[in-house]
Amino acid sequence: MRAKTTNVYETLRARFAAGEYAPGYKLPSERTLVEELGIGRTPLYGRCVLVSSPRDSCGSSETAKEAHRVLRTALRAACREKLSSRNVAQVVPAPQVEPRELCPWSLDESLAFLEAARSNPLYPAFVLAVALGLHHGEILGLQWRDVDLDGEL
Template sequence: MLRAMLSQAVREELLARNVARLVQAPTPDREEIHPWTETEARAFLTAARAHRLHALFVVALALGLRRGELLGLRWSDVDLDAGQLRVWQTLQRVRGDGVVFGPPKSRRSRRVLTMPAVVHQALKRHRNAQEHERRLANGQWQESGLVFTTATGRHVEPRNLNTAFGRLIARAGVRPIRFHDMRHNCATLLLAAGVSPRVVMDILGHSQIAVTMNIYGHVMPAMQQEAASHMDAALSEPEPEAGDDADE
């Protein structure tokens, strides 16, 4: 950040040089990621099935949306007929400012995603349940246009979502992870299934392919083994039949 500020000062001829360019910043150690296995992810969703925000957890695992993107998701950004979901808004609680709606993290974070069937079905059930809650609210409903709300239509507090997530983990009996780790789960499952890193990058809304590769490089060895197997199948010569002349 300081380097960028001083570069701007150089462009405006307020400084002759940017001394921050001389600094070699250390490379931070990346925290090793240990997302859920497929079995653990399914066990969690099974335990969350009765929770009113079950669809939120399905979207988090299947599409890798960030917490703020999930809580800021509007019905106007969900096209159930076309099977697409648009990430165009986030919700954050900012100290001193309260709840703030804003754009996603970066330009690449604004994205249109194709919904897997499991997401499509979960959101349809959620919409019907939300309509039922609207009727039960008996005039107390506060229309926000958000997909995931409280029982009276208000936005969901990020801290309350974390609390509910922790309780569901305990109910499912799976390894405790952070809410953000469900995003890692999405990427790991996609890469392990052979989905192109470029496609995973677009789904997660990363700004560069290098970001995707650096974070999820631990999945690459398994993908390379699969690639080697495909190449063997494509190029291996058939075994000679018994009695064939080896020289021929």
């Protein structure tokens, strides 16, 4: 049994190192991982907690925190359904995420970007992002009723 869990650890670690699970990437579901790796849920949980450790050099702390959250939630559901007797993810502290320093573009960088993107079909969205500081979700949620051309907005 130990060889199987070691194989899971090495496989997941290699995937993180290869960039398959990049920062911000949505991790595969528990069911997908269990099927791909040919193991049960319990070995998967233990190995994922080890792999997602921020001390591990093969992923960001954001990815590790997301992996911990997914595992904790999945184990909570497994305990609720009486598939597991204990949620080991609650014993392991969530990795700490270091705040990133924001580096906004200068005016020259913003203008250079907009000039380079002028022929892109998403150019109007880029202008909104640069000029108004809108996030992509806010831009994608805009509708014509949100636009007030008479009020110059």
